[in-house]
Amino acid sequence: xxxxxESGPRLVxxxxxxxxxxTVSGGSISNSxxxxxxxxxPPGKGLEWIGNIYYSGTTxxxxxxxxxxxxxxxxxxxxxxxxxxxVTAADTAVYYCARQRxxxxxxxxxxxxxxxxxxxxxxxxxxx
Amino acid sequence: xxxxxxxxxxxxxxxxxxxxxxxxxxxxLGGYNYVSxxxxxxxxxxxxxxxxxxxxxxxxxxxxxxxxxGNTASLTVSGLQAEDEADYYCSSYAGSNNVLFGGxxxxxxx
Numbered sequence: 001x002x003x004x005x006e007s008g009p010r011l012v013x014x015x016x017x018x019x020x021x022x023t024v025s026g027g028s029i030s031n032s033x034x035x036x037x038x039x040x041x042p043p044g045k046g047l048e049w050i051g052n053i054y055y056s057g058t059t060x061x062x063x064x065x066x067x068x069x070x071x072x073x074x075x076x077x078x079x080x081x082x083x084x085x086x087v088t089a090a091d092t093a094v095y096y097c098a099r100q101r102x103x104x105x106x107x108x109x110x111x112x113x114x115x116x117x118x119x120x121x122x123x124x125x126x127x128x
Numbered sequence: 129x130x131x132x133x134x135x136x137x138x139x140x141x142x143x144x145x146x147x148x149x150x151x152x153x154x155x156x157l158g159g160y161n162y163v164s165x166x167x168x169x170x171x172x173x174x175x176x177x178x179x180x181x182x183x184x185x186x187x188x189x190x191x192x193x194x195x196x197x198g199n200t201a202s203l204t205v206s207g208l209q210a211e212d213e214a215d216y217y218c219s220s221y222a223g224s225n226n227v228l229f230g231g232x233x234x235x236x237x238x
Contacts, residue, residue: 060225114164118173
């Protein structure tokens with residue numbers, strides 16, 4: 001059974017870079033049927049999609065975070081990673097990695113869709 | 129782009145039905161049939177309950193159903209049970225390889 005597990009520092013200083021890794025076990029990250037995504041949830045607030053990556057390296061990012069986000073993949077380690085630069089207290093959140101499905105519309109264009117498997121999440125606090 | 133709009137709270141008694149709405153625009157929710165719903169219990173990761181507007185993943189009770197009309201999607205929980213008390217989030221493809229979530233609805237079983 002496929003599982004996802006986030007790892008990385010739980011405390012990051014303001015203006016520094018938040019770095020997290022998601023390790024996929026029980027299956028291959030190179031499965032062509034999925035994207036691999038990062039989603040976050042500030043304390044007491046809703047979910048926010050950060051972005052995703054395909055095993056080939058294609059990435060899509062939330063426009064509101066695009067200037068600060070980089071998602072990368074290491075297929076040899078079955079991992080994908082998130083880097084978020086210039087963090088502030090507003091970036092304090094539980095960060096989840098997830099498997100994201102995609103679909104083809106009637107014109108054959110790929111559309112990213114739902115998140116069918118999630119990691120347990122990791123709380124990252126931005127504070128000096 | 130703004131988040132999808134959900135009511136902050138909803139409630140119902142055991143056995144009753146409750147419907148949670150999720151509103152967007154023609155550029156996101158209204159323009160695509162890639163709406164999904166997630167259930168989140170306190171301290172837990174979200175769980176996929178509905179995808180592609182109306183489809184249920186294996187293992188999700190048929191008490192959960194989804195629908196969409198225009199720019200508004202809905203999640204209906206029939207035969208409410210105590211374990212249905214949780215936060216519920218909608219999500220939709222929003223064009224240009226972007227995804228939006230709703231702000232979440234806290235469902236209380238009275």
